[in-house]
Amino acid sequence: MLQHSTATIEPAPLDRVLQALADPTRRRMVEVLSEGPVSVSELAKPFDMTLSAIVQHLAVLESSGVVRSEKVGRVRTCRLDPAALDTAEQWVHQRRAEWERRFDRLDQFLARTAPAAAEQDASKSPKKEPSP
Amino acid sequence: MLQHSTATIEPAPLDRVLQALADPTRRRMVEVLSEGPVSVSELAKPFDMTLSAIVQHLAVLESSGVVRSEKVGRVRTCRLDPAALDTAEQWVHQRRAEWERRFDRLDQFLARTAPAAAEQDASKSPKKEPSP
């Protein structure tokens, strides 16, 4: 899926995305926006702080790419950009995957070196050591 | 000053996880740890800062649950806890999912109200809107 055609050199998107999502207020804003686009003042309503504060949070969300907005008349409408969320999701997912992959290697290693604990795997072909 | 003490006070695990991952140094630490458990000083080696700084980052990671550690003798060994990462992954995933679900509803709505062209008279909506 192709998104922003700008193909610009983004500084550190992952950094900004996670930093944007680290704040509970901004996360609630994302939750609101995940239900659909709203204007700035709409977005601000459920929050117990000034419009100014919300606008500043919005700026963080926009600079991270998580939210985009466009102004028509005097109303700015904000919407989620799921692609930016994808960046974060993938990073987290990959760390978990790597960790689990390592776990598998460890299992194999233990099955090889301590076959007493392993019920079934004595016949597996010997392999190189998993880097610890 | 009290932070918004409104109804939805999150217990805060997600908060801490995302905040932990928001920092590039801590994220690199997680990357290192995703390759397997290491001691504190091992962990600190690739970084261009004091051990103290690393230990402080480690404390953040531990308080978020992303990393756990145990001390044997004088060596503290740190390892990733993938379950904590899961919390973050799921939250992001669900926001994306909700957004895409909404997109589907919008598609359906447009297909109903503007089958050919929405040039004129899109303002009369006899059907219920997809919940905005």
Add this chain to the structure above:
DNA sequence: GCAATACTTAAGTGAATGCTTCAACATTCA
């Protein structure tokens, strides 16, 4: 015992963050 190792803790600093208030500005509508 003594010194090296591995971590721990405390205190300090400059920059960033999360707010606030107050003052514009642009658009819409009576």
Add this chain to the structure above:
DNA sequence: TGAATGTTGAAGCATTCACTTAAGTATTGC
């Protein structure tokens, strides 16, 4: 037109953050 609406911007302030330095406390090995 002029008031209401919706947003924008700047300045200020308290708190948190990412470090630093400098001093500890346990373990381990000789």
